[in-house]
Amino acid sequence: MSYQIVEKKEIASSVHMMKIKAPDVAKAAKAGQFIILRIDETSERVPLTIADFDSNEGTVTIIYQEMGKTTKQLAKMSASEELQDFVGPLGTPADVRKLGTVILVGGGVGIAPVYPQVKAYREAGNKVISVIGARNESLLILEDEMREASDELHVATDDGSKGHHGFVTDVVKNILDSGEKVARIVVIGPPILMKVAAGMTEPYGVETIVSLNPIMIDGTGMCGGCRVSVGGETKFACVDGPEFDAHKVDFNLLMSRLALYRSEESKCQENHDHKCTCRGEH
Ligand SMILES: Cc1cc2nc3c(=O)[nH]c(=O)nc-3n(C[C@H](O)[C@H](O)[C@H](O)COP(=O)(O)OP(=O)(O)OC[C@H]3O[C@@H](n4cnc5c(N)ncnc54)[C@H](O)[C@@H]3O)c2cc1C
Ligand code: FES
Incomplete structure (x- = not known):
């Protein structure tokens, strides 16, 4: 097939x-x-x-x-x-239900996985505030689609080329400080963004969910490659997740495991580029 x-x-x-x-x-x-x-x-x-x-x-x-x-x-x-x-x-579908106001945060290519959740949370009757960010305006994806699917859309860029000059976490903090009653925050993006967001939201006591992206091989719970630590327990992100309570995730372990094969990955890339040039393949 x-x-x-x-x-x-x-x-x-x-x-x-x-x-x-x-x-x-x-x-x-x-x-x-x-x-x-x-x-x-x-x-x-x-x-x-x-x-x-x-x-x-x-x-x-x-x-x-x-x-x-x-x-x-x-x-x-x-x-x-x-x-x-x-x-x-x-993987397990996102736990989407009517909660009230939900903030959905997408960083970089993480905006893509946030998009279906924005639609699902809105369909479930929530007020959806979306916050999307990228390094600069040219890397921002799905802005029109996210605006259409959300009740409110905020944009942030690291270099200030569009929207708030700074990180998506600054925007989320401003919303929380404004007194808006928020039931849940969902954050998807690079592990460092999810780690910073988890640390920022914890003192506010707002439930925060992240979607983890460890190395996966079979995707069915058989190989253990996607092992993560959540609340001190070992979980397999492919079957127990990929969504977890952000305040319980060991992000340092996640980031160190993601870097485990970096030298093999670069060798593989170099070999592939070399073959492509030699054979004139594209
Ligand atoms: C559940 C899940 C959902 C994902 N969704 C998206 C998405 O929607 N869009 C997107 O751009 N990326 C997504 N990723 C990441 C994507 O899988 C990696 O970028 C891709 O595997 C890189 O492969 P490569 O050969 O191009 O690069 P490589 O050079 O092999 O790897 C580059 C980096 O990608 C990561 N990576 C490599 N192999 C894997 C693997 N088997 N599983 C997970 N991460 C890996 C590592 O951090 C690595 O350092 C997701 C990952 C997971 C686990
Ligand atoms: S990818 Fe093999 S157990 Fe999750």
Whole structure:
């Protein structure tokens, strides 16, 4: 079985959107879940969050940033090409219910996984305040879609090229300080952002949820690769998560485990670039 790419475009510098024909995944998908894909039988398995799905059309949308060998290879594929494997939906769906006011925070490519949650929390009857941020305006994704799906949208950029000059966490702090009664905050982005956000919200006593992105291999709880520590207990992010209580996550362990294979990943990237140049492949 193979999975056709029905649409593909670069939506920000080195960030790509791909719509894949995968009717079974689209039918079962819920906000907060992810897929694992393989480009071909020799390629590695890459976990990516379901950024959108359409069960009538039978399509699933993924949004990914070029990081290393596989995401760069994926970036060179075009509509009508096929992926060998597209397994999902995996992971536990987000616990979306009516709570009152919910702040959803997306940092960088983390805006993509936040988007289906914004729609789901709003559909469940919540007031949804979205806060999105990136290093600069050219890296900001899904701004129009997020504005349309949210009751309120705030933008922050590290260099001040759009919206608040600073971090998304500054904006969330301002909202909390304004006296707005917030029932829950969901933060998805780089581990350092999730760690800082968890430390910032803890004194306010507002429930804070993060979506963790440890190295995953099988995605079904068998290999232990995605081991994280939450409240002193070992959890497997692929089956117990990827969402966890931010105030209980050991972010230092998460970050050190993510860096474990950095030298192998760079060698793999260098070998791939070398082969591409020698063979003139693109
Ligand atoms: C549940 C989950 C959801 C994710 N959703 C998204 C998403 O929606 N969009 C997006 O751009 N990225 C997402 N990621 C991260 C994405 O999987 C990695 O960027 C990708 O695997 C990098 O592969 P590579 O070969 O291009 O780069 P590599 O050079 O192999 O790795 C670059 C970095 O990516 C991370 N990484 C590498 N392999 C894996 C792996 N098997 N599992 C997890 N992380 C890995 C490591 O931090 C590594 O240092 C998600 C990760 C997880 C676990
Ligand atoms: S990826 Fe293997 S146990 Fe989670």
